[in-house]
Amino acid sequence: MGMAAESQFHVLAVDDSIIDRKLIQKLLKTSSYQVTTVDSGTKALEFLGLHQNDTINPNTPSSSPNNHQEVEVNLVITDYCMPGMTGYDLLKKIKESSSLRNIPVVIMSSENVPSRITRCLEEGAEEFFLKPVRLSDLSKLRPHMLKTKFKDQHQKQEEKAAFQSPKQQKTEQNLQQQQQQCNNNKRKAIDEGLSPLRRRTR
């Protein structure tokens, strides 16, 4: 049985500059991603299904119905300097949200400020790109999205297994093994492609 057709990854790009939105959209489409662009952090959170009133609730399970995403987003790439909510504020809100914290976030900035870069990475950003962003920068995105997808799948399977009969579990296991084979081949490709430098500084 062949691999299931891989649906495209969906990236949410956030930037208040209309030119930069057009650019990042083109770069992402050229890299074969589905793209949605918004011009503010507030709109980004709305799109992600997180409403401003939501607070952190440690007792809320990860699949809380309140924070149901309309559309699945596999990565958020955001400008740092924006009026109102900065990219850093957006990053914090995403990482503080139980439903969104697994989404990888990448920050872009036109200024090379080491303390800014450190702060973002410490807050959980996967990458920090200096503007203008190049096509070659975007090749660093896929590993982050694949890693999260694999982690999510694994988590869902564990949750499912907890409610299944032994017979159901066996069928599930066979399917899992097949999937593992495909994923292992993919992961090998990622590992070989991953560059040692995660952070780009100039």
Added chain:
Amino acid sequence: MLGLAADRLRADTNRLLAFLFHQGILDEQFLQLQQLEDGTSPNFVSEVVNIYFHESEKLLRNLRSLLMDREFSDYNKMGIHLNQFMGSSSSIGAKRIRNVCVAFRAASEQNNRAGCLRALELLEHEYCFLKNKLHELFQIQQQRALAAGVRYPMQN
């Protein structure tokens, strides 16, 4: 005959681009934009550049009206406009304009009004120059597209 015209137009394009790069008016980022142009977005560069023109003219108007105001003191606001202009110029590869913005910002940070005015005039001048050159470039490219689209009657 038309083949020669196409060659001449291509040479014109290359000469103009070489000039712009050599003078430091444009940088590598402009090449990146050109590389992004493809079948699905054949006019990508001119689309982006036209947005840039539109945005830049707005920013230049804002900067001028700020500085022309005799009561002017909001250097902070000027800084915001400048950052926007710097960012968009950098995104399309308009290196010289970006550099003038940097100098402008320095004058602004020192609350140096005279320096800001001088920088603004230089900025307006550079912007005008770039706009003319890029229009020239797009015109040549349009002509090339037309030349390529014409068929030799015999070959049909």
